[in-house]
Amino acid sequence: MSKPRYLPTDVAELYGVPHWSSGFFRVSERGEVQVIPEPGLSASLAQIVEELVQAGESLPVILRFPQVLATRVRQLNEAFRTAITEYGYQGGYQGVFPVKVNQRRVVLETIASAGFPFATGLEAGSKAELALCLAQDLHPDALLCCNGFKDDGFVRLALYGRQLGKNVVITLEKFSELERVLRIADQLGVRPVLGLRFKLHARGSGQWEDSGGDGAKFGLNAAEMLGVVERLKQLDLLDALAMIHCHIGSQITDIRKIKVAVREATQVYASLAAAGVPLRYLNVGGGLGVDYDGSKTTFYASMNYSISEYAADVVYTISEVCKKADVPEPIIVSESGRALTAYHAVLAIPVVDIAGPTLFQPLIREAAPDQHQIVTDLEQLHDELNLRNYREVYNDAVADKETLHNLFDLGYLSLYDRARGEALYGAILQKLAKLIQGLPYVPDELEDLEKVLADKYICNFSVFQSIPDTWAIQTLFPIMPLSRLQQWPTRQGILVDITCDSDGKIDKFIDLRDVRNTLPLHEYDGRPYYLGIFLTGAYQDVLGSAHNLFGRVNEAHIEVLPGGHRVNLFVRGQKARKLIENMGYEEKMLKASLRAQASSALKREKLAEHQVAELLETYMDELLGYTYLE
Numbered sequence: 001m002s003k004p005r006y007l008p009t010d011v012a013e014l015y016g017v018p019h020w021s022s023g024f025f026r027v028s029e030r031g032e033v034q035v036i037p038e039p040g041l042s043a044s045l046a047q048i049v050e051e052l053v054q055a056g057e058s059l060p061v062i063l064r065f066p067q068v069l070a071t072r073v074r075q076l077n078e079a080f081r082t083a084i085t086e087y088g089y090q091g092g093y094q095g096v097f098p099v100k101v102n103q104r105r106v107v108l109e110t111i112a113s114a115g116f117p118f119a120t121g122l123e124a125g126s127k128a129e130l131a132l133c134l135a136q137d138l139h140p141d142a143l144l145c146c147n148g149f150k151d152d153g154f155v156r157l158a159l160y161g162r163q164l165g166k167n168v169v170i171t172l173e174k175f176s177e178l179e180r181v182l183r184i185a186d187q188l189g190v191r192p193v194l195g196l197r198f199k200l201h202a203r204g205s206g207q208w209e210d211s212g213g214d215g216a217k218f219g220l221n222a223a224e225m226l227g228v229v230e231r232l233k234q235l236d237l238l239d240a241l242a243m244i245h246c247h248i249g250s251q252i253t254d255i256r257k258i259k260v261a262v263r264e265a266t267q268v269y270a271s272l273a274a275a276g277v278p279l280r281y282l283n284v285g286g287g288l289g290v291d292y293d294g295s296k297t298t299f300y301a302s303m304n305y306s307i308s309e310y311a312a313d314v315v316y317t318i319s320e321v322c323k324k325a326d327v328p329e330p331i332i333v334s335e336s337g338r339a340l341t342a343y344h345a346v347l348a349i350p351v352v353d354i355a356g357p358t359l360f361q362p363l364i365r366e367a368a369p370d371q372h373q374i375v376t377d378l379e380q381l382h383d384e385l386n387l388r389n390y391r392e393v394y395n396d397a398v399a400d401k402e403t404l405h406n407l408f409d410l411g412y413l414s415l416y417d418r419a420r421g422e423a424l425y426g427a428i429l430q431k432l433a434k435l436i437q438g439l440p441y442v443p444d445e446l447e448d449l450e451k452v453l454a455d456k457y458i459c460n461f462s463v464f465q466s467i468p469d470t471w472a473i474q475t476l477f478p479i480m481p482l483s484r485l486q487q488w489p490t491r492q493g494i495l496v497d498i499t500c501d502s503d504g505k506i507d508k509f510i511d512l513r514d515v516r517n518t519l520p521l522h523e524y525d526g527r528p529y530y531l532g533i534f535l536t537g538a539y540q541d542v543l544g545s546a547h548n549l550f551g552r553v554n555e556a557h558i559e560v561l562p563g564g565h566r567v568n569l570f571v572r573g574q575k576a577r578k579l580i581e582n583m584g585y586e587e588k589m590l591k592a593s594l595r596a597q598a599s600s601a602l603k604r605e606k607l608a609e610h611q612v613a614e615l616l617e618t619y620m621d622e623l624l625g626y627t628y629l630e
């Protein structure tokens, strides 16, 4: 019988590529995963990784595609332009990039330059972020929004930014910030431009639902807002108030929540505008989602709208409220971070080994002379198992395995019997898995079988460093092999990382209808096998931690050209020394200690003279080396 032939479209569908890729990735006719940073340009991810490996670079590596970022910036602006034209909206649109989502230089500089024609600005939430925003080359109209809690230094820096000619807006996050800003503005002789974050009663949807609503951490309520307006009126500074700001949380899964929040924010804007406050900007915050699983639903890893629908709904809602209230339509500002950056980065990780349930055939064949009855029972279950009795046999086997362990704990079972009993149980599950493969319906109690039998693919990376949200908030990133897609994957696996933490694993995967417990993978045979973790460009770069002292990973900044690609920059990941030093050690001290121990070992004749030099050399090599397996 000839093997069925699988088309690249089948493979793409298996991993959901057409659904989550937003057009930036596809499986080509030749069965290669490609990046398409802009229409007409494509490059094979496997080829990029293989070239890096051939050039002697180590994995894991982040592949960054600045062109993808630039395309996202254009898409967002074009979506708003289209909506503005469609609804005859009188205000404009100016995005700001909230830099906390990814402060990497290449990210910021790419967004700044791609966004220049659209007067895209930046949003800083801390002094350090403001410091790097101030150094960027932005369009003169581009906004620089200062959010977050502020001290005098933060405010001073922001006000100096205005002196430099930057369009800095200081967002008041709480009532007491007003006096601080007024005092320092007075000292410096600078006219401040203020935004006001309003605590909407509307809430988001998904995992960040609590960022909005009355209990929100940031923002002023209606009374405080009126207080600010009164105070500014007193000082004849009402025209300093330029922006109303709101933010109901990240990854809003449901478009209706966005409409409700924008409506409320616009009512606030319209009330103040009607009362004579010359507001210019309405900032609707972040929250524009990313469809990680491609299901287009309100599931937390998804969203039930597109960028165009987002822009259309925001513009329409604001326009409608303003028309009714007969107030000028403001410049719309959005702070979309996740949606701009998620797509530009792919983490490439190599599989280094596999740990599956090993079947020790000799154990299964040979019973101990005085075998315990419970093991004999398992043996019988194994022999009897068929399509008519599989549910019964499965339940009996589960019960027997539990008895097996209890007997062992109480000292009634030999280690050999325990090993044989477990091996037989494993063999029953495998036989069962094969039996039920073709069944149209699998009983609930057997659904976990796939998970139990899944191979553990050991991958050279750290979940905590590279995709911390997988661990912290159960984010589901699309994952698929970059290699061997010409063959149909025949195994089911979960991924484990190389940290010593049992949480360092991935055992939940995207699915259009549900969440999968295993990922279809190819049989690992020791040859290079690379996996790609996609949509990791938002938040992961900065939230990552050095658990087990696995440091920042290598990264390649790649430009896709007609007919090829070029690595514009290769940034080496952190060396072990750097991580050790971060913990308060010094290289000198470490070396001195090793040298002293080595010479003492030499004296005690535990080490030969030439070994001392070798040992110290090995030690230094590792201190200066990559923290991952090489």
Ligand SMILES: *Cc1c(COP(=O)(O)O)cnc(C)c1O
Binding pocket: 098, 100, 101, 147, 247, 249, 250, 251, 285, 286, 287, 288, 335, 336, 337, 338, 339
């Ligand atoms: C984090 C944050 C954002 C970014 O939100 P995304 O959902 O990533 O677009 C925007 N505005 C504020 C105030 C934030 O704190």
